[in-house]
Amino acid sequence: MTRPLRILLSPQARQALAPAIAGVLGDRVFELVTAEQAADPAQAGVDIAFVSRDVTGLSTKHVLTEELLAFYAVLRRSEALQWVHIHSAGADRPIYPELRARGVSVCTSSGANAEVVAQTALAGLLALARRFPQLMAAQQARTWAPLVGEAQAPRDLAGQTAVLVGWGPIGQGLGAFLRLLGLKLVVVRQNLPRAATEAGVEMVSFPALPTVLPRADWLILACPLTPQTRGLVNQEALAALPPGACLINVARGEVVVEPALIEALRAGHLGGAYLDVFEHEPLGRDSPLWTLPNVIVTPHSAGHSDGNHRRVCDLFLANLARWQAGQPLQHSIP
Incomplete structure (x- = not known):
């Protein structure tokens, strides 16, 4: 039987x-x-x-x-x-x-959960772009601190460049959102199409990442963790970004070399970061990422939805x- x-x-x-x-x-x-x-x-x-x-x-x-x-x-x-x-x-x-x-x-x-993750990544980007961490700190301090004046006013998103690493369901959904907001999109992907652009989006391979980082106002990670992507965003990659660029990571924490990220944030080279994933999870209570003023931390929950x-x-x-x-x-x- x-x-x-x-x-x-x-x-x-x-x-x-x-x-x-x-x-x-x-x-x-x-x-x-x-x-x-x-x-x-x-x-x-x-x-x-x-x-x-x-x-x-x-x-x-x-x-x-x-x-x-x-x-x-x-x-x-x-x-x-x-x-x-x-x-x-x-x-x-x-x-x-x-x-x-x-x-x-x-x-x-x-x-x-691709659509949900894409929405969360967009929310993190918008929060940083509109300086919500700064505004929320002012709220907690009960300080009226409107973002006025040349040094305080957030930049227009339209015309900025996002370098998006990963072109799976999450990357494609997020890419559509970003283009609606007027951002220029450079996609770093494993398998390149025959043309250098696809539907008006510039496409490059992983080895070409260092050549596009100097153009990135936003470096967005939505790729799987592979031997190729582990440690992809290291000290050299972060230094190649223009001053004030921001990082969004909804991929895996191990894609980023975390000590190098903390150093770039502390030094002010990075303008901010939204991080949903970390090298070690749960994120240790002693990590500086919890308290850096230009960082938004969420507990690997970008894809959670009912x-x-x-x-x-x-x-x-x-x-x-x-x-x-x-x-x-x-x-x-x-």
Whole structure:
């Protein structure tokens, strides 16, 4: 007798998705199991896993909750594990290369939160452009400090240049916003089109990044973490930016060399930064980034939205249907 297909997921996801999964699998016999149920080594492992947002919870790549560790333990001991679907667009947590080395397919939810991240990055840019950190500090001090006078007045955004690193769903969404505001856009991307411009946007490759940095009023990071992008924004890159340029990072913290960033901010070479990601997360309480007056810090939450869960679940169910039909999975990490 063939054993049932076993799918690992959280209790919340099991309750929400059980009818939809049954609809996708049809007559196939299956079991939906939680990490607690699968913890017994005497029990069979799982074939498929769905890592929803509530599974990772408040954990980071560097600090893991006990609940997430229990989930990972089931993945590691499941010899028959075939594929894992994760809620995030990036798959740079250490366990995912480990699973891929075993031949397990790892599929991301690329695009599920792209619009939300793009909106958040735009909000960070607008906040810096309109000097909200300065205005909010004045508010806390109960000081009436309007931005008047040549030295205080914010620059018009129209005509400024944004160098945008990454041209996936987030980069493309953000690029559309920036062009609507009248910014000139230079995109740094892995795979260049045949033409140097695409839809009026200048395109360059990663090796050409140093040549475009001196033109950047805004350096915006929306790229995945890869060997090519790790440490991409280092001391030399930051020095190549014109004085007063600002940094927006909604990619991964390791794309930026953090001590070099802090030095550039303290020295006043950078005009400001909006940072949602950091080299080590949670950001240490002693980090200067918390208190620098020209920095906006958010706790890796640029993509959080109440609609994300539904979009991620839809992607998982669509991939489950492909798996059931023997078709290639979408957003599989190579």
